[in-house]
Amino acid sequence: xxxxxxxxxxxxxxxxxSYFRKKISIIVNFNRQWIFCPDRIFKSWIHESNLVxxxxxxxxxxxxxxxxxxxxxxxxPLDDNSKYISLSQEVLDFIKSKxxxxxxxxxxxxxxxxxxxxxxxxxxxxxxxIRAILLTHFKEQIPANLPKNIIHIEYVPFSxxxxxxxxxxxxxxxxxxxxxxxxxxxxxxRPVAYDQFDNSSLAVNLGVAKEILIKNYNVKNIVSSxxxxxxxxxxxxxxxxxxxxxxxxLSWNKTMCFSCKDPCLDDAIDFLAMFRPSINDSCTSCGFxxxxxxxxxxxxxx
Numbered sequence: 253x254x255x256x257x258x259x260x261x262x263x264x265x266x267x268x269x270s271y272f273r274k275k276i277s278i279i280v281n282f283n284r285q286w287i288f289c290p291d292r293i294f295k296s297w298i299h300e301s302n303l304v305x306x307x308x309x310x311x312x313x314x315x316x317x318x319x320x321x322x323x324x325x326x327x328x329p330l331d332d333n334s335k336y337i338s339l340s341q342e343v344l345d346f347i348k349s350k351x352x353x354x355x356x357x358x359x360x361x362x363x364x365x366x367x368x369x370x371x372x373x374x375x376x377x378x379x380x381x382i383r384a385i386l387l388t389h390f391k392e393q394i395p396a397n398l399p400k401n402i403i404h405i406e407y408v409p410f411s412x413x414x415x416x417x418x419x420x421x422x423x424x425x426x427x428x429x430x431x432x433x434x435x436x437x438x439x440x441x442r443p444v445a446y447d448q449f450d451n452s453s454l455a456v457n458l459g460v461a462k463e464i465l466i467k468n469y470n471v472k473n474i475v476s477s478x479x480x481x482x483x484x485x486x487x488x489x490x491x492x493x494x495x496x497x498x499x500x501x502l503s504w505n506k507t508m509c510f511s512c513k514d515p516c517l518d519d520a521i522d523f524l525a526m527f528r529p530s531i532n533d534s535c536t537s538c539g540f541x542x543x544x545x546x547x548x549x550x551x552x553x554x
Contacts, residue, residue, distance in 0.1 A: 307426050311539055311552050313454055327543055328430030334409035343413060346383070346403055353418040353482055358387040359444075360423045367393040369442075369469070373421065376474035377402060385417070410435070415517070419481055421474075424448030429455055436518070436536045438462075438481050442469055493553040494537050496529055500549035503527045512541040512550060 306313070306325040315325070347354060357373045359366045370386055370393055377384040378399065386394055389406040398404060410428070414420060414435035422428040424443040429451045432439045439461035441452040455461035464477055502509040504527065512529060513521045520535035542550045 308430070309539070309543055311542055313450070328434070329427050330411070330430060330434060332409040332411055332427075332431065334411045337409055337412070339408060339412050340405075342403065343385075343405060343408060346385070347413060347416045352382050352401070354383045354385065354416070355419040355421060355478065356385045356387060356414070356417050358420075358422045358428060359393075360425050360428065361389075363388070363423070363444075364390040364393070370394055372469060372471060373474065374398070374402060375471045376478065379471065379475050380478060382478070385413075419478060421478075424452040424455075426451055433458075433460065433538055434517070434540060436538060440464060440474075440477055440481060442466060494531055494535055494539070494541070495551050495553050496531060497549045497551060498528075500547045501529065501545075502547055502549070503529050504549075509546070511544045511546055515540045515544050 302322065304320050304323040306323055307327075307329045308325060309327050310325050312328075313325075315323070355377065357370065359369050370388070373384065373386070374395065382401070384402045386398075386402065386404045387406075387408070388394065388404075391404065391406060394404045410431035411434065414431055414437050417437055419440060420428070420432045420435075420437050421440040421442065422432070424441040425448060429439070429441070433455070439455055441448075441455060441461050441463050442465070443449045443452045443463065444466065452461065452463045456463055462477055462481055464473060496504070496512075498504040503523070506527070508526055510523075510526075513523070517538070517540070518534045518536055520532050521529050521541065522532050523529050537552075539552065542548075542552070
């Protein structure tokens with residue numbers, strides 16, 4: 253009964269907010285015209301700004317001819333306050349045992365009204381008999397009584413626990429996608445809007461993700477997708493190869509440099525004494541060494 257009341261409350265709240273949002277938008281945009289201020293919406297902002305910043309590197313998404321000319325690609329937004337936050341004892345105890353796979357479910361930071369996503373995900377986990385972490389700081393989306401193999405967390409830095417889980421189911425935001433790439437965890441992406449469809453497609457092309465659309469997000473398809481992903485022998489390997497250009501590499505040219513080794517989480521770069529780095533079989537092709545190279549000597553070979 254409590255669950256039904258919560259669902260009814262969310263529906264009514266969504267309807268009221270949608271109604272007043274439309275009314276207010278009409279009034280605001282009408283008055284903007286009187287002061288010669290055009291109606292600015294998202295699709296025009298990106299073309300009118302002086303600078304567009306892409307929160308991803310060029311190896312993830314190669315610049316296209318139809319992109320805005322004033323775009324500057326930087327890197328993934330990986331700072332998640334992990335220096336100041338530690339895992340709770342509840343989370344540590346939950347991920348400590350590896351008897352059954354652990355799957356993380358998230359709809360992103362801003363989504364507050366997607367209780368159906370969590371309800372369907374929980375049912376799928378029951379059928380699979382796997383453990384799950386439901387991640388959202390809008391706790392009203394989570395059913396009151398969870399099975400003992402499923403826990404809810406309001407917030408925890410991805411970098412602290414994603415490397416310890418078996419699968420990450422998320423919406424395809426660039427923050428979630430990049431943290432999953434860094435952790436080397438396979439992804440099941442359910443894109444909803446904006447850049448999420450592009451991020452999902454790019455991750456799928458890299459070989460680290462599978463996509464499932466909202467209309468197909470039901471218990472049967474979730475179970476099938478998770479079974480397919482978890483049955484892959486080498487889930488953490490991206491379908492590309494990383495190579496070091498010995499002609500450009502400082503360390504191959506008698507200059508001491510360890511810039512590629514420091515960010516490598518898999519200890520996949522070997523040095524001959526202090527020079528001549530090479531990439532070993534532990535490499536997952538995550539690409540995080542590429543940005544750190546001062547001479548751009550590390551390349552992706554597809």
